[in-house]
Amino acid sequence: MRDFLDTLGEALRAGNPLAVATIVSSRGSTPRKIGAKMIVRADGRIDFTLGGGPFEALVIEDARTAIATGESGIKCYRFLPSGDHATGQTCGGEVEVFIDVHRPPARVVLFGGGHVAVPVSRLAKATGFRVAVIDDRREFASRERFAEVDEVVHAEGGYARLDFPLEENDYVVIVTRCHETDEACLRLVLNDDREPAYVGVIASRRKARLLLKNLREDGYPPDRLEAVRSPIGLDIGAETPEEIAVSILGEILAERAGRRARPLSEETRVPENVTVRRAPRPRRARATRSSAAPPPTSP
Numbered sequence: 672m673r674d675f676l677d678t679l680g681e682a683l684r685a686g687n688p689l690a691v692a693t694i695v696s697s698r699g700s701t702p703r704k705i706g707a708k709m710i711v712r713a714d715g716r717i718d719f720t721l722g723g724g725p726f727e728a729l730v731i732e733d734a735r736t737a738i739a740t741g742e743s744g745i746k747c748y749r750f751l752p753s754g755d756h757a758t759g760q761t762c763g764g765e766v767e768v769f770i771d772v773h774r775p776p777a778r779v780v781l782f783g784g785g786h787v788a789v790p791v792s793r794l795a796k797a798t799g800f801r802v803a804v805i806d807d808r809r810e811f812a813s814r815e816r817f818a819e820v821d822e823v824v825h826a827e828g829g830y831a832r833l834d835f836p837l838e839e840n841d842y843v844v845i846v847t848r849c850h851e852t853d854e855a856c857l858r859l860v861l862n863d864d865r866e867p868a869y870v871g872v873i874a875s876r877r878k879a880r881l882l883l884k885n886l887r888e889d890g891y892p893p894d895r896l897e898a899v900r901s902p903i904g905l906d907i908g909a910e911t912p913e914e915i916a917v918s919i920l921g922e923i924l925a926e927r928a929g930r931r932a933r934p935l936s937e938e939t940r941v942p943e944n945v946t947v948r949r950a951p952r953p954r955r956a957r958a959t960r961s962s963a964a965p966p967p968t969s970p
Contacts, residue, residue: 699764784811790916871903
């Protein structure tokens with residue numbers, strides 16, 4: 672079990688999705704008994720075994736499907752030549768396997784390690800994201816500056832030459848030092864075949880319009896450009912780096928949850944044409960002073 676836990680921990684730290692297949696019930700003649708475990712990677716590679724043969728091949732196939740959909744569940748396998756859930760074998764037994772999918776947390780990728788990136792990285796870690804910070808300036812791409820993040824990358828040759836593989840569940844935040852490097856980073860992201868879950872670029876409204884106009888004229892797909900959030904963040908009147916970070920993370924969290932970012936109080940507001948009858952408040956009993964008691968005196 673210690674070997675299994677060590678292998679699982681190493682696989683999870685690598686940040687790749689996987690599934691753990693565990694036999695949770697066993698009846699009759701079967702290759703392995705309750706508690707046997709196997710780790711299945713998205714590409715079909717395995718660690719440990721449930722007994723091999725056609726049965727294990729079916730479990731691997733089902734585990735890969737579960738990884739792709741993100742859905743864990745229990746599968747039944749019968750060791751019979753044919754029929755429902757049959758493995759094609761003749762042992763005659765039956766097992767149930769729990770396929771438990773483990774997917775790494777989504778990642779916030781910060782292009783730029785300046786004054787806005789610092790509070791964004793801290794908030795992203797606090798809300799459960801993995802965080803990568805990339806900057807073309809060595810002093811800003813440092814562990815001293817970003818001690819808590821998962822990855823710090825120095826784009827030594829500039830952003831245009833950067834080789835940084837994106838993931839489909841990445842939330843990309845572009846907050847570099849100037850408009851030119853912002854555009855270089857956005858082009859890098861748009862040139863990647865994998866489309867991140869979110870792409871936001873810090874900019875004024877005028878600069879955002881100019882940036883997207885340039886990319887549109889250069890032939891970038893309209894649907895990819897329409898998905899770019901620029902100016903980035905929610906309209907909360909943010910001014911300081913910390914306030915801007917809250918604005919950005921608020922938009923990312925809303926995107927991840929598939930929600931519109933609006934006040935929760937909107938759900939409880941009463942339309943103007945609806946009259947609400949309120950129960951009358953009970954009247955408070957007034958304290959009465961006994962006529963025999965002397966009036967209070969000032970100290």
